[in-house]
Amino acid sequence: MRCPLCHVLVSLTLLCNLLLLYYTWHLHVRPVGRPVASLSPGVTVIVREFRPFEHGLAELHRSFLRAHPTIQILVASETAPYPPVPGITLLRLQLSPEQPASASRLETHVHTRLVALVPDGSALDPPDLLERMTRGLRDAPAGVRLVAAGAGATLRCLHLNVSQREWTAQYKVGGSGGSCGAVSGSAVILMRSRDLFDLPLPLARPLQAAIFIQASLRGWRVKVMEDIKFPRTPFPATDHGRWKAEQAERTEEAAAMRALGVRLLRGLDGGDRWFGCTKETPRCFGTVVGETPDYLYEGRWTPPCCLRALRVTALHVIKVLEANNVRYWLEGGSLLGAARHGDIIPWDYDVDLGIYLEDVTLCPELRGAQGGSLIDEEGFVWERAIEGDFFRVQYSQSNHLHVDLWPFYPREGLMTRDSWTGHPQDIEFPESFLQPLQTLPFAGALVQAPNRHVELLKMKFGERAIEVPEYPNPALLRIGGQ
Helix, strand or coil: CHHHHHHHHHHHHHHHHHHHHHHHHHHHHCCCCCCHHHCEEEEEEEECCCECCECCHHHHHHHHHHHCCCCEEEEEECCCCCCCCCCCEEEECCCCCCCCHHHHCHHHHCCEEEEEECCCCECCCCCCHHHHHHHHHHCCCCCEEEEEEEECCCCEEEEEEEECCCCEEEEEECCECCEECEEECCEEEEEEHHHHHHCCCCCCCCHHHHHHHHHHHCCCEEEEEEEEEECECCCCCCHHHHHHHHHHHHHHHHHHHHHCCCCEEECCCCCCEECCCCCCCCCCCCCCECCECHHHHCCCCCCHHHHHHHHHHHHHHHHHHHHCCCCEEECHHHHHHHHHCCCCCCCCCEEEEEEEHHHHHHCHHHHHHHCCEEECCCCCEEEECCCCCCEEEECCCCCCCEEEEEEEEEECCEEECCCCCCCCCCCCEEHHHHCCCEEEEECCEEEEECCCHHHHHHHHHCCCCCCCCCCCCCCCCCCCCC
């Protein structure tokens, strides 16, 4: 009996150890925040839009607690407010090395089914404003996932269209069906906690813009509670504080838009806002392999900042060529873009111009480029391309968006070149297409182009090239991803 008893004891010991190991592992790896199903009724107030150096958090805290003594108020910030504010609960978004990763997660701190995103300086007066917003969200029509009420301001309903393909967020005044895509004006926003948890950038600043862009991509609508307004004292209240806040807002907006894949914001007060490349920065994409830029694999077209830089560079080059009597014309994909779009092809990454080889000596910039490179008075870089016997003009020394200039010369009635790239459209063609030249809309101007250009494009690209768009290298990637 002794041996069987030993076996039983050993087995029980092993089982206990396994159970202990399992529960220890379970406690360490399970999510620290509560599962969505276990969220309790009520509203958690989150204050994200404030400045640590000058704020009204103490007054906001007192106002909300007077109305609801048990309400949870989270102040979300990378750094703690200074001087410290007694009694607030701080959600530190920028952790110290000794803190667990869970400390910065919303799920760790939010245990209610609803959250209210409240801007600094707001007050809860009368005390039932959150309850009325809660009823508004509960009774909202299908598709509405957020309700908004003015915070010291009257809200304006906006239509919002976010095009990931074109890297653009477009605002227009007005909504549809009693709901909006976004609102203009400082607002308190109420939404379900699980919806906020599901956003990849739930607390990016500027908070309203980031929330509405992410909501638009999910088809969520916003209902404006026109009969509700929260009193609000704007902060910062000093001129110096406002100046510091404006500087920070510009930096935060640029970082948030880049993270959201938005390079151009249109329709908000202040005109178009750009968040992509400039003359002082590199372009938005790297070396192109197989004529297929990386953004095409992501289902996107050329970033609008890059298209803008290409247009500026093309018009600058054309101005220089015309001033020096250099004969030029739209070539290759740029001629195809003019015929199909009246502009650069929306997914193209350079501009092609043909020139007469014998005219190169007429242009000081081209002469300077023959021996290396030349930076003109406006910062454009003229150089001889290393890939072949042609010229390239770059937007700047930092930003290598460019125009390629292909030197042709006539031989036995055909326009030919001394070097070819191997592209199917690189073929000789009759000089009669250039005698005379015509003009076509391109890059916002009328630009010289071959006559009978449709016939020439069929020779270069095939019979239906204009009617049936295709990416530069269909063998690698086709439109629609086929």
